[in-house]
Amino acid sequence: MDQVLGLQCVLCGRQYALGEAPYTCPACGERGILDVRYDYEVVRSRLDRHLLARSPERTMWRYTPLLPVEDVQRAAPLTVGWTPLYRGARLAEDLGVPCLDLWIKDDGRNPSASLKDRASSIALVRAQEEGAGVIAAASTGNAASSLACLCASVGRPCTIFVPEAAPPAKVAQLLVFGARVLLVQGSYDEAFDLCMAACRAYGWYNRNTAVNPFMSEGKKTVALEVCEQLQWQAPDYLLVPVGDGCIIGGVGKAVRDLLALGWIERAPRIVGVQAAGSAVLATAWRQGTEEIVPVPPTTLADSIAVAQPRDAIKALRAVRDTQGMYLTVADGEILEAMRLLGRTMGVFAEPAGAAAVAGLIQMIRTGLLHGTERVAVLVTGNGLKDVAAALQAVPAPVRIAPTLEAVREVVGS
Ligand SMILES: *Cc1c(COP(=O)(O)O)cnc(C)c1O
Ligand SMILES: [Zn+2]
Numbered sequence: 001m002d003q004v005l006g007l008q009c010v011l012c013g014r015q016y017a018l019g020e021a022p023y024t025c026p027a028c029g030e031r032g033i034l035d036v037r038y039d040y041e042v043v044r045s046r047l048d049r050h051l052l053a054r055s056p057e058r059t060m061w062r063y064t065p066l067l068p069v070e071d072v073q074r075a076a077p078l079t080v081g082w083t084p085l086y087r088g089a090r091l092a093e094d095l096g097v098p099c100l101d102l103w104i105k106d107d108g109r110n111p112s113a114s115l116k117d118r119a120s121s122i123a124l125v126r127a128q129e130e131g132a133g134v135i136a137a138a139s140t141g142n143a144a145s146s147l148a149c150l151c152a153s154v155g156r157p158c159t160i161f162v163p164e165a166a167p168p169a170k171v172a173q174l175l176v177f178g179a180r181v182l183l184v185q186g187s188y189d190e191a192f193d194l195c196m197a198a199c200r201a202y203g204w205y206n207r208n209t210a211v212n213p214f215m216s217e218g219k220k221t222v223a224l225e226v227c228e229q230l231q232w233q234a235p236d237y238l239l240v241p242v243g244d245g246c247i248i249g250g251v252g253k254a255v256r257d258l259l260a261l262g263w264i265e266r267a268p269r270i271v272g273v274q275a276a277g278s279a280v281l282a283t284a285w286r287q288g289t290e291e292i293v294p295v296p297p298t299t300l301a302d303s304i305a306v307a308q309p310r311d312a313i314k315a316l317r318a319v320r321d322t323q324g325m326y327l328t329v330a331d332g333e334i335l336e337a338m339r340l341l342g343r344t345m346g347v348f349a350e351p352a353g354a355a356a357v358a359g360l361i362q363m364i365r366t367g368l369l370h371g372t373e374r375v376a377v378l379v380t381g382n383g384l385k386d387v388a389a390a391l392q393a394v395p396a397p398v399r400i401a402p403t404l405e406a407v408r409e410v411v412g413s
Helices: 040-046 049-054 060-066 089-094 117-129 142-154 168-176 188-202 215-219 221-229 246-261 280-287 312-321 331-345 351-365 383-392 404-411
Strands: 004-009 034-038 085-087 101-106 135-138 158-163 180-184 237-241 269-275 325-329 374-379
Touching: 034 040, 034 246, 040 060, 040 246, 060 221, 085 221, 089 101, 089 331, 101 221, 117 135, 117 142, 117 215, 135 142, 135 188, 142 158, 142 168, 158 168, 158 188, 168 180, 168 383, 180 188, 215 221, 215 246, 221 246, 221 374, 237 246, 237 351, 246 269, 246 312, 269 280, 269 312, 269 351, 280 312, 280 325, 325 331, 325 351, 331 351, 331 383, 351 374, 351 383
Parallel strands: 101 374, 135 158, 158 180, 237 269, 237 374, 269 325
Antiparallel strands: 004 034, 085 101
């Protein structure tokens, strides 16, 4: 794996060889998240934009030389990544900005129906390369169903910690995929801490967001894809829903990789969108601090309901380094975004999955966008994962007797 130089702590800057630090920085503890460093000369010798254009690999593994894995022969057989990037012309028109060059990345199209599959598929390969047995994860729901899905495809055991309030569809996915499911009578943050303790006690491979430095490397592939799908003309803005901050940290990493490789000329401004009821990172960004003050979340967007974001530093730096911003959206704005996305594009998102669309709508309405920019928006999870929330976003259906007469009454004439 000579493309990887090693790991570096985001807090103290200490460098480690692969395998030298277990997960986070031994000197800084759990806040000392590690970042994977690459030898871009080696990457460049294996991959370039022309090779990519001819690559038959229509999965995230088309970027293997930019990922911390040795041998993708060990990867799960499921198709993860290379999801569609749709032109959002009808949505832009509906929002009164027909000249906006709008793109929607539908990552609900992954095997377990969320972007988390990009991280889980890295976890699977890393666990095998490190000779680990059981893989464990704590999750608001999607990281868990994703890990369970990919583990099922290779027959590997996994243990999952989810808060008991997780939407039933996500729990159903876990059970169908045959994971050992532990419904924790507590919050996501409590499930996370419990999983950390269990991994230490049992020696399980820990797929938890942020403490495992490889997860954001998997998630970065979504932004590599967006730039490639736009012929390396990076968008002016890239909008990302944010909970723990691992996706947006990965997006920031993708931008750094692409600039270092010279594949894009300028960075997109990264915009983090949080639910108003779970906005610890937006608050820290506004106050110009990296000190995180946990706040119990209150939002219907369960996938981004996080009291204490685990990937805060990468998440804040991704925005700061690209002159981006953090926005907060109310649950009502998220429901409106779900409805608009569905009606104008035929894309069904869960609440967290539509949060960045809500951020887009807010940017348009508050004049942050002029209406001619190129904007890409990540839709991170499919709406079927949380049907109860979706039903809150739409009017009730019309009930009728099974007669043509009743149809006439509704349709008229
Ligand atoms: C996990 C998740 C997010 C947030 O990702 P973080 O890395 O926690 O910031 C957003 N949307 C969906 C659908 C998710 O599952
Ligand atoms: Zn450190």
